[in-house]
Amino acid sequence: MNAFFISWKNIKKNRLSSSLSILLIAFGVALLSILLQFNKQFTEQFEKNQAGIDLVVGAKGSPLQLILNSMFHVDAPTGNIKIEDAAFLFNPKNPFIKASIPLSIGDSYKTFRIVGTTTTFVEWYDASIKEGRFWAKALEVVVGHAVAQELNLHIGDTFFSSHGFNEGDLAHDEGAPFRVVGILDQSGTVADKIILTSTESIWKVHESHHHDANNITAHKDDHDHHDHHSGHDHDHEYEHEIKEGAYAQSSNTTHNDSISALSEIEALLGQPEKDITSVLVKFHSDKKRAIPVINMPRNINENTPIMATAPSYELNKLLANVASVLKALSYLAIIIAVVSALSMFISLFTKLKERQYELALMRVSGGSPLLLSIYIITEALIIGFIGFVIGLFLAHIALLFLSAMLNSQFHYSLDAFRFYKEEYFLGIGTLVISLIAALIPAIKAYHTDIIKSLQ
Amino acid sequence: MFHTKDVRFKYTEGPSFFYPDFSCEKGESIVILGKSGVGKSTLLYILGGLLKPNHGEIWINGIDCAPLTGKKLDHFRGKHIGIVFQKSHFISSLTVEENLHFTRKLAGLTKDRKRIHTILERLAIPHKKNEFPENLSQGEQQRFSIARALVTHPQLILADEPSSALDDENCQLMIDLLKEQAEEDEASLAIVTHDYRLSHLFSNKIEL
Numbered sequence: 329m330n331a332f333f334i335s336w337k338n339i340k341k342n343r344l345s346s347s348l349s350i351l352l353i354a355f356g357v358a359l360l361s362i363l364l365q366f367n368k369q370f371t372e373q374f375e376k377n378q379a380g381i382d383l384v385v386g387a388k389g390s391p392l393q394l395i396l397n398s399m400f401h402v403d404a405p406t407g408n409i410k411i412e413d414a415a416f417l418f419n420p421k422n423p424f425i426k427a428s429i430p431l432s433i434g435d436s437y438k439t440f441r442i443v444g445t446t447t448t449f450v451e452w453y454d455a456s457i458k459e460g461r462f463w464a465k466a467l468e469v470v471v472g473h474a475v476a477q478e479l480n481l482h483i484g485d486t487f488f489s490s491h492g493f494n495e496g497d498l499a500h501d502e503g504a505p506f507r508v509v510g511i512l513d514q515s516g517t518v519a520d521k522i523i524l525t526s527t528e529s530i531w532k533v534h535e536s537h538h539h540d541a542n543n544i545t546a547h548k549d550d551h552d553h554h555d556h557h558s559g560h561d562h563d564h565e566y567e568h569e570i571k572e573g574a575y576a577q578s579s580n581t582t583h584n585d586s587i588s589a590l591s592e593i594e595a596l597l598g599q600p601e602k603d604i605t606s607v608l609v610k611f612h613s614d615k616k617r618a619i620p621v622i623n624m625p626r627n628i629n630e631n632t633p634i635m636a637t638a639p640s641y642e643l644n645k646l647l648a649n650v651a652s653v654l655k656a657l658s659y660l661a662i663i664i665a666v667v668s669a670l671s672m673f674i675s676l677f678t679k680l681k682e683r684q685y686e687l688a689l690m691r692v693s694g695g696s697p698l699l700l701s702i703y704i705i706t707e708a709l710i711i712g713f714i715g716f717v718i719g720l721f722l723a724h725i726a727l728l729f730l731s732a733m734l735n736s737q738f739h740y741s742l743d744a745f746r747f748y749k750e751e752y753f754l755g756i757g758t759l760v761i762s763l764i765a766a767l768i769p770a771i772k773a774y775h776t777d778i779i780k781s782l783q
Numbered sequence: 784m785f786h787t788k789d790v791r792f793k794y795t796e797g798p799s800f801f802y803p804d805f806s807c808e809k810g811e812s813i814v815i816l817g818k819s820g821v822g823k824s825t826l827l828y829i830l831g832g833l834l835k836p837n838h839g840e841i842w843i844n845g846i847d848c849a850p851l852t853g854k855k856l857d858h859f860r861g862k863h864i865g866i867v868f869q870k871s872h873f874i875s876s877l878t879v880e881e882n883l884h885f886t887r888k889l890a891g892l893t894k895d896r897k898r899i900h901t902i903l904e905r906l907a908i909p910h911k912k913n914e915f916p917e918n919l920s921q922g923e924q925q926r927f928s929i930a931r932a933l934v935t936h937p938q939l940i941l942a943d944e945p946s947s948a949l950d951d952e953n954c955q956l957m958i959d960l961l962k963e964q965a966e967e968d969e970a971s972l973a974i975v976t977h978d979y980r981l982s983h984l985f986s987n988k989i990e991l
Contacts, residue, residue: 329881329888334874341876689872692833693889693935694861696854778833782868783824 331699335707338683345675350715352668357719357758358726359661363654364750365727369742370650374400374643377518379452379608382616383636385414385628386606391637392646398431398606399639401441401518402738404493405433405605409634412600414607418593424621426610430596432530433605435489435500440475440739442489442506442523444530444604446592450512452608453519459483460510466528470510474520474739481508489533500533521739527596527604665758668715669765672708676769680704687773688781701770705763712762716755784808785830785939785971790839790849792825800825802839805989809938812962812972814981817991824943826991827975831941832860844938861890865932865970867961869944871924873916879903879927880912883934890935902930905964925957933964940965942974946981958984 339346377400386394387407396403417428429452432444443449447462450470460483462470471481481487486505490497506525514520596604611621628636680687687700727744735741786806793799800822807813817823828834830841832848840847848859873882883899903909906926911919916927925945932940942961946954958974958981965972974981982988 329884329894334877334885337876337881685872686874689874690889691857692831692860692866693886693931694857694891695889696857699889779828782872 331702331706332710335703335710338703338707339710342675342679345679346711349668349672349675349711350718352664352671353712353715353758353762354719354722356661356665356668357716357754358722359664360658360754361720361723361751362726362730363658363661364748364754365723365742365746367651367654368748368750369746371647373740374647376516377453378639378643379454379517380610381452381608381639382611382621383609383625384606384639385409385417385609385634385636388629388633388635391635392642394606394635394637395639395642397433398608399518401433401443401522402740406635408603408605409607410600411596411602411604413632413634414604415597415600417607417609418597424611424615424618424624426612428607428609430527430604431606431608432527432603435491435530435533436493436497437487437489437506437523438479439493439495440472440479440521440523441493442469442525442530444525444527446527446596448592449524450519452610453515453517455512455515455517455519457510458513460508462510463524463526463529464509466526466532467504467506468509469506469523469525469529470512471508471523472512472520473514475523476508476511481511483508483511503533526592531602665761669761672711672762673765673768676704676708676766677772680769680772684776684781687776688778691776691778692782697774697776700773700776704770704773705766708762708766708769709759712758713755716758719758720751720755785841785843785973787830787842788840790826790829790836790841792822792829792834792836798822802826802829802991803989807971807973807987809971810966810969811987812965812974812985813987813989814985815973815975815989815991816977816979816982817975818977821991823975823977823991827866827941827943830939830973831864831866832856858891862892862935863938865935865937865940867928867932867940867942867945869947871916871921871928873924873927873931875915875917878913878915879908879919879930882916882927883930886931886934892935898936899934902933905967906930906960922953926960929961929964933968933970936968936970938970940968940970940972942972942976944976944978945974946976946978951980954978954980955984 379399381399384395384398386398386405387409389406393403394406397405411430414430416422417425418430419425427448429446429448430444431449433441435442450456450462455472457470458473460470471479475481485508487508488499488501488505490499492498506523506529512519512524596602615621625636625638628634690700690703691697724744727742731742731744784807786804787802788804790802790804791799792802798820802822805813805815815823815826825834829836832851835852836849839849841849843859843863846859846863848856848863851859874885877885880899880903883902884894887893887895887898899912900909903912906929908919908923908926908930911923911927916924919927932942940961945957945961949957961972961974974985
């Protein structure tokens with residue numbers, strides 16, 4: 329029959345006021361925990377998906393929209409750009425640009441976005457082929473880990489894409505379907521949630537609205553052939569540098585049977601009049617602070633029909649906005665915490681008056697003054713602890729729902745069962761607040777005047 | 784047994800009291816009678832170790848408890864003195880049995896189910912052990928108060944106005960019960976009261 333037992337009995341006896349205190353603490357803890365989780369997990373996802381990208385180039389419009397669309401695969405594209413307008417970004421002679429990859433966004437399959445790009449994309453997002461291989465020709469796709477799981481896609485499966493990002497959007501069901509040739513392993517990045525294919529595949533799907541599929545393939549092959557051997561404005565030195573230089577790393581990867589990054593870019597540049605959505609650019613790490621690099625977005629924006637924007641700048645702006653909202657909410661949570669501490673204090677203090685006989689009786693029966701304080705403090709700590717545990721539970725259940733909601737809408741999810749060390753600090757904080765709330769009642773209990781109380 | 788010697792007490796801004804010496808043997812009882820304001824309750828608190836006399840000795844079971852302070856006094860009180868208050872006091876969140884366990888625990892004594900069972904049997908409320916005290920009838924609550932005072936096996940049982948709210952018949956029953964229990968435990972019983980009905984029930988009495 330220790331302090332815990334006695335205090336617990338008393339909490340049980342005063343169910344109503346105890347529950348109120350517990351509930352208030354739980355709400356405060358839950359709100360703080362949700363905010364913490366949100367902040368941590370979103371920042372983490374933001375960072376992971378930045379993939380070292382220094383510049384996003386696309387059609388003129390909202391810079392943030394361009395970044396959200398091209399890096400995080402939410403929101404609609406700002407429009408399309410001509411390859412010829414962005415060709416300079418793929419020039420390996422550019423001393424500042426380390427590598428660039430094209431993106432063609434606009435189609436989806438069962439709400440999962442199909443992105444036409446090069447195989448380098450997968451490297452940038454630290455993913456790799458888990459099963460199968462990269463695409464070798466048009467209409468072959470590699471699906472992200474989450475996509476394969478949720479849609480139960482396997483190697484060899486075929487599907488038709490739809491135009492747009494929503495379930496009921498117009499289907500591209502004429503011509504040949506897409507065929508799954510590879511599945512990515514889990515990277516924890518946006519690569520998990522998209523379907524990757526060559527840029528050519530995207531063009532092909534859109535062309536097939538006007539042509540018979542077989543004809544298109546033939547036409548395409550012809551076209552490629554033509555590109556390689558015709559008198560297109562090809563600089564041989566340039567071609568050589570492409571082979572040896574920036575894109576050589578891509579061909580070193582494990583996908584032997586895939587088309588090399590070199591020929592992917594080459595094929596792209598061979599069709600300058602075609603459209604892509606955007607280009608992701610990485611600068612050489614030692615030249616990120618060079619004046620031309622810093623000025624590059626402005627130069628592009630002022631001198632070309634396309635728009636360039638630095639994700640670090642736009643995302644910092646966005647995160648600052650999110651942070652201010654989170655801050656406002658955390659103030660609310662702190663107010664709830666203070667109110668809960670106050671409620672506990674009031675409850676303990678008023679109960680003290682009712683309990684003065686009991687406390688005096690404990691003293692008469694041999695209990696020391698300190699023991700009475702210990703009972704009061706133990707009671708507060710138990711209430712605080714229960715409130716904390718319930719709060720944490722509520723927060724993680726709420727995260728589970730939030731995650732499901734986000735997943736269905738944006739294919740982003742939160743790990744509801746991840747615990748951060750800050751949450752343990754939150755626990756310690758709750759206990760400290762409970763202790764503070766119990767301090768005055770405990771001191772008062774310590775000074776219980778036995779005789780006055782029993783009269 | 785217990786006896787007092789030359790006990791004096793003065794409130795800081797109030798009256799002083801000089802008490803006569805008296806004693807009570809094991810298993811015997813004494814009634815301390817007095818009208819209001821003669822320092823009856825003060826004496827009860829002094830005997831109970833709740834107030835410290837300015838002067839004098841209070842010997843309980845061979846120990847002078849007057850000089851004891853702090854933890855030592857708390858322990859002594861818990862272990863050797865049982866007090867039956869005029870009103871029934873109890874820990875409302877604990878059952879009858881838990882209250883008795885807790886009283887022993889506060890006195891620093893070990894858990895003793897048998898003792899608790901025996902006491903409840905003697906007071907004819909063993910069937911109430913799992914009840915919360917507030918659910919007991921007034922008579923049962925009074926018995927429970929006695930049980931609480933007895934559970935530590937004290938040398939001295941102090942009763943504060945045990946009969947004041949009772950009619951003649953119940954007054955007699957209550958006093959008999961207290962005497963009987965004190966006798967059985969070989970404890971000294973001291974009743975402090977202004978109820979002169981008790982005068983003829985005790986051979987050992989002092990009037991303040």
